[in-house]
Structure formats: C-alpha cells, structure tokens
Amino acid sequence: MSLSHPEHPNLIVFDHPLIRHKLTWMRDEATSFRAFRALLEQIAGLMVYEVTRSFETVEVEVRTPMQRMRGWRVETPITVVPVLRAGLGMTGGILELMPEARVGHLGMARDEATLEPRAYLNKLPGDLDAGPVILVDPMLATGGSASAAMGMLREAGASDLRMICLVAAPEGVRRLAKDHPEVTVYTAGLDERLNEQGYILPGLGDAGDRLFGTT
Numbered sequence: 001m002s003l004s005h006p007e008h009p010n011l012i013v014f015d016h017p018l019i020r021h022k023l024t025w026m027r028d029e030a031t032s033f034r035a036f037r038a039l040l041e042q043i044a045g046l047m048v049y050e051v052t053r054s055f056e057t058v059e060v061e062v063r064t065p066m067q068r069m070r071g072w073r074v075e076t077p078i079t080v081v082p083v084l085r086a087g088l089g090m091t092g093g094i095l096e097l098m099p100e101a102r103v104g105h106l107g108m109a110r111d112e113a114t115l116e117p118r119a120y121l122n123k124l125p126g127d128l129d130a131g132p133v134i135l136v137d138p139m140l141a142t143g144g145s146a147s148a149a150m151g152m153l154r155e156a157g158a159s160d161l162r163m164i165c166l167v168a169a170p171e172g173v174r175r176l177a178k179d180h181p182e183v184t185v186y187t188a189g190l191d192e193r194l195n196e197q198g199y200i201l202p203g204l205g206d207a208g209d210r211l212f213g214t215t
C-alpha cells in the first residue's frame with residue numbers, strides 16, 4: 001500500500017491506486033471546492049489505516065452472542081491535531097475511522113513574503129504524552145509550519161509523533177527530518193520542488209483557499 005522513500009527515510013509515500021486517483025482529481029484546477037473537500041476527507045480516511053499500523057493494542061475479553069473470547073482494543077488516547085486552516089479538511093475523514101480520538105488545534109499562518117509561519121492558536125489536550133499524536137496538514141512546502149507545529153507539540157509533552165499530509169515538497173521533507181528526525185511523515189504525493197513563492201510544483205495550489213472556496 002505504501003513505500004518508504006529511498007532518499008527520505010522518514011517519509012512514507014502512498015502508492016494505492018484509489019489514493020492516486022483521488023489526488024489527481026484534487027490537483028485538477030477544474031475540480032470544484034465542493035469535490036475538493038470531499039476528496040480530501042476520503043484520502044485522509046484511506047491513509048489512516050497505514051498511519052495507525054504501529055498503534056499498541058491490549059488484549060481484552062468480549063462476550064459474543066455465542067461465547068466469551070479474547071479480542072483487542074486500542075486503549076491509549078489518540079490525539080489528532082489539524083493545523084488551521086487546511087488541516088481541518090482532513091480531520092473529518094480521520095475521525096470517521098477513529099471517532100474516539102481527541103482533537104487539538106494549532107493555528108498557523110505562513111507569511112507570504114518571508115514564508116515564516118506565525119502561530120495564532122494553540123489549543124491542545126493536557127496529557128499529550130498519554131498516546132500517539134497525529135499532526136495533520138495537507139501541504140508540506142518549506143516545512144516551516146510543520147516544524148514549528150511539531151515544536152509546539154513537543155513543548156506540550158507529546159513524545160509519540162507522526163504527520164499526515166497530502167502533498168509534500170522535498171524541501172519540506174528534508175527540513176522536518178533535520179528538525180524532528182524521530183517523526184515519520186505519511187504523504188499521498190511527493191512532488192518536484194517549490195517555486196519562488198514557496199508553492200509546491202506541480203502541487204494543487206493553495207489548499208486552504210481551494211478547500212474553503214476563498215480563491
């Protein structure tokens with residue numbers, strides 16, 4: 001379903017046909033924001049299966065209508081942390097699969113001139129160290145926003161961290177591997193490069209604008 005990337009040991013690139021198919025629709029400039037929104041949620045849901053593969057389970061007893069048996073439950077609290085705004089577009093798809101997960105929010109806006117992220121919201125559960133934390137943002141461009149967000153999660157106590165994104169640029173993957181080498185990034189697409197304005201090529205444009213219809 002997915003491939004570790006030979007040049008980026010911390011990166012998993014999904015190669016599932018459905019994910020590739022849906023991502024290609026999202027890239028198409030003719031795709032409406034309504035369809036874009038639905039596709040983003042669907043891809044996020046499909047990615048969850050692999051992203052949660054290493055989560056610990058505990059053995060529990062369950063009584064079926066027929067008899068008792070041993071089963072498994074994920075008992076540690078899972079925290080999903082979307083980076084506003086665009087990360088919100090993946091959160092619903094993830095929560096479909098993990099309805100019991102808590103949701104923290106980090107608000108980050110990238111300055112268009114300097115490309116530096118500015119944090120404007122930090123609302124996280126108090127016991128982030130109690131279980132896995134998944135940072136969610138569709139676009140990993142320079143990596144500045146993701147690196148700063150990871151720093152905020154670490155500061156808040158998180159220790160088991162991973163990131164889901166939709167499209168990554170090599171520059172962002174390298175930045176995150178340098179700043180947070182312990183973090184695995186899962187992406188639906190690894191693109192070619194950034195342009196002078198810090199946009200991913202070929203990319204899909206501004207994810208937040210296409211998601212919320214603010215283009």
Ligand code: PRP
Pocket residue numbers: 083084085086087108109110111115117137138139140141142143144145146172198207208209
């Ligand atoms: C986008 C995107 C990431 C960031 C990526 O958000 O959703 O958060 O840019 O860029 P970087 O890797 O170079 O930091 P943006 O700041 O445009 O805010 P928005 O989601 O509110 O549109």
Ligand code: URA
Pocket residue numbers: 139141198199200201203204205206207208
């Ligand atoms: N943010 C986006 O939404 N798109 C890009 O290509 C880069 C940053």
